[in-house]
Amino acid sequence: MSFSNHPQAPDGYAQTHHDAGVKRSNGPAVTALVLGVAALLLFWTVFGGIVLGLLAVVFGIVGARKARGGRAPHGKMSIIGAVLGALGLIASAVIIAIGASILNSDEFKNFDDCVQHADTQSERDACAKDFDRDVNN
Known part of the structure; x- marks a missing residue:
């Protein structure tokens, strides 16, 4: 009786099977x-x-x-x-x-300056409206 995991050859020795054609x-x-x-x-x-x-x-x-x-x-x-x-x-x-071209545009710089100087939400909304108008024209 053999405790090997390899199949037995007819002569009783354990075979090792290596297939060289199988790719990893x-x-x-x-x-x-x-x-x-x-x-x-x-x-x-x-x-x-x-x-x-x-x-x-x-x-x-x-x-x-x-x-x-x-x-x-x-x-x-x-x-x-x-x-x-x-x-x-x-x-x-x-x-x-x-994104870099938008951030470096004059329109965005004007918008950023406008928002930084705006004190109220309505002034910020006006900045956004002006920016939108400048970009679309």
Whole structure:
């Protein structure tokens, strides 16, 4: 009686089964996909778009290189994760650029100055109305 977890060969010795053709899992590919989806969903935040997007691109490249070298499966998953991460990164960069341009505009500076000198809520409302008029014209 043998207490080995390996199947018994006809000669009574325990066999060890190693299949050289089986590929290992590709953790970077899965990580890239998860981070890419998160970056795309959270692109409107700096952390979500920039940080998660950048990490998704890096893990996607690592996973794709492992898959291309034959050391891991899921090369397409790596590429999809990297692309989603790049889209989240680009969308977040566009949001930041638009926000920065609005904050640096003359209209916003005038609005900010107006609100700082306003003493009542009606004066603040007038500032908002003037800002809206300046932006739309």
